Amino acid sequence: MKHASLILLVFLLNMSYGFSQQLKMELHKFIGNEFADGEYSFKLMENKLVPIKTKTRVLKDENGKIQIIELEQEHILPELKFVKSGSIAFSINYKDSILNLRPIEDSFAPIIRIDLSSTSAYLNDQSLSIIKKITVSDKENGFNSAWEGFQWRTVLPHGSSPIDPKLTLGKLNENGNLYIEIIWLEKGIPIHYRLLN
Secondary structure, eight states: OHHHHHHHHHHHHHHHHHHHHHHHHHHHHHHHHHOOSEEEEEEEEEEEEEEEEEEEEEOOOTTTTOOOEEEEEEEEEEEEEEEEEEEEEEEEEEETTEEEEEEETTOOOOOEEEETTTTEEEETTEEEOEEEEEEEOOSOSTTSSOEEEEEEEOOOOTTSOSSOOEEEEEEETTTOOEEEEEEEEETTEEEEEEEEO
């Protein structure tokens, strides 16, 4: 019985290693293809709530049990929309398996660093070590495009922070634009940016 458990454990560890190597190769390819050295400007995005009105019919009979009654209901659907006045400029540098995105021109954003050898990301000095690949195949989203990329996060001890920091890097299929989502704490204040170039 112990021998079978040991074989199962070795098998599961090898599978896990294989999946992490696959993820690391895909991450290397994504970063190498999409993030060239240089300065880039990203537009700030915000969630805009757009109300949509619909009519509902309720039937009741002639004895008071069925009648047609029209009601107007208002539904609110989130819609991503560009903030007209804002942008953030980054200096992007990729060297020795480290991708750095540094805000420039008085842009307010954290320094983003991704270590491809360990697949960890950093927002300023906050380590984000949990990584997953993201694939959104449906065009029914705020971008009107399928997209794919990678997301890093960390889970902070319960009660120590109002948010768990997160970083998402992605590429839209329709137009090739890069998407960056950053959730972090700055002096104890939670900040959430959605950026699109």
